[in-house]
Amino acid sequence: MSAVADRPPSPGLVDLHIHGAFGVDVLTAGPAELDRLARGLAARGVSVFFPTLVPVPLPEMAAACSRLSSWMRTRREGDGRGAFPGGIHFEGPFVSRARCGALHPGSLLDGEDGRSLDAFLEAAGPLPGRPVTTVAPEIPGGLALVRALARRGFLVSLGHTEADAATLDEAFSAGARHMTHFGNALAPLHHRAVGPIGWGLLREDVTVDVIADLHHLSPEMLRLVFKAKPDRVALISDAIPPAGLPDGPYAVWGETLTVSRGTVRNARGNLAGSVCLLDEALRRAESAGVAREEAFQAARDVPARILASG
Numbered sequence: 001m002s003a004v005a006d007r008p009p010s011p012g013l014v015d016l017h018i019h020g021a022f023g024v025d026v027l028t029a030g031p032a033e034l035d036r037l038a039r040g041l042a043a044r045g046v047s048v049f050f051p052t053l054v055p056v057p058l059p060e061m062a063a064a065c066s067r068l069s070s071w072m073r074t075r076r077e078g079d080g081r082g083a084f085p086g087g088i089h090f091e092g093p094f095v096s097r098a099r100c101g102a103l104h105p106g107s108l109l110d111g112e113d114g115r116s117l118d119a120f121l122e123a124a125g126p127l128p129g130r131p132v133t134t135v136a137p138e139i140p141g142g143l144a145l146v147r148a149l150a151r152r153g154f155l156v157s158l159g160h161t162e163a164d165a166a167t168l169d170e171a172f173s174a175g176a177r178h179m180t181h182f183g184n185a186l187a188p189l190h191h192r193a194v195g196p197i198g199w200g201l202l203r204e205d206v207t208v209d210v211i212a213d214l215h216h217l218s219p220e221m222l223r224l225v226f227k228a229k230p231d232r233v234a235l236i237s238d239a240i241p242p243a244g245l246p247d248g249p250y251a252v253w254g255e256t257l258t259v260s261r262g263t264v265r266n267a268r269g270n271l272a273g274s275v276c277l278l279d280e281a282l283r284r285a286e287s288a289g290v291a292r293e294e295a296f297q298a299a300r301d302v303p304a305r306i307l308a309s310g
């Protein structure tokens with residue numbers, strides 16, 4: 001354990017993407033559980049977090065947003081109740097079925113006629129803080145969705161996508177400046193069709209976030225991303241409710257997820273989120289060869305800057 005990780009920095013780490021931890025699932029948690037999550041995260045050095053929702057049927061999403069938003073409105077920065085919720089992150093529903101990874105394809109939507117965006121916004125309700133959403137711009141109506149969500153103040157992050165570079169350029173023009181769990185749930189890099197990975201590495205004006213548990217990305221890929229994008233990489237946990245609990249099977253989101261030696265897999269064998277919270281991700285990034293100061297910036301300063309943008 002490094003001395004740096006023993007002493008949480010001030011103002012603390014910022015996690016843009018976390019589904020839960022310590023047995024708390026942000027999709028279903030009530031206020032007491034959310035308090036427990038916030039305190040547990042603070043004890044692990046996190047000062048701001050973005051409760052992240054996987055796509056579910058809209059009535060279920062509406063209930064989750066209502067619970068989360070009411071709890072968030074009871075919080076003030078520095079209120080002593082643990083990590084502060086910066087906003088809700090919607091990981092979908094406007095993402096690619098072909099790149100949905102562990103997300104349930106049945107709850108995904110597209111933006112063809114605008115009605116699904118209206119239904120989504122109505123289900124989300126008035127959102128406190130800075131909402132974040134992961135969008136695939138190549139889905140029907142995708143670029144219009146990026147534009148509409150960015151105009152409404154969402155931080156639009158490109159992810160779960162197989163868009164080509166031209167479409168990604170258009171998404172950038174429409175207001176998307178960031179990418180979700182870079183390297184995961186993206187079309188792979190091809191030498192004649194660089195896709196989201198080549199595009200993200202090239203564009204200096206685009207930031208990315210990465211899961212640094214060393215299972216989602218190899219140490220070499222993690223180093224490559226940091227090398228190609230100095231000062232443009234944020235660490236996220238993408239942690240799921242069993243994070244911080246012992247190995248074993250857990251019922252999460254209607255299926256059994258198995259936690260074993262630092263990985264989480266669903267019955268189909270896919271990686272389904274991580275159990276590596278940001279303090280641990282810092283240590284692992286360092287063990288992969290990322291400089292300590294750079295890793296810290298990625299867990300604290302870079303995400304703070306991303307949130308302050310656009």
Ligand SMILES: [Zn+2]
Pocket residue numbers: 017019052091238273
């Ligand atoms: Zn996630």
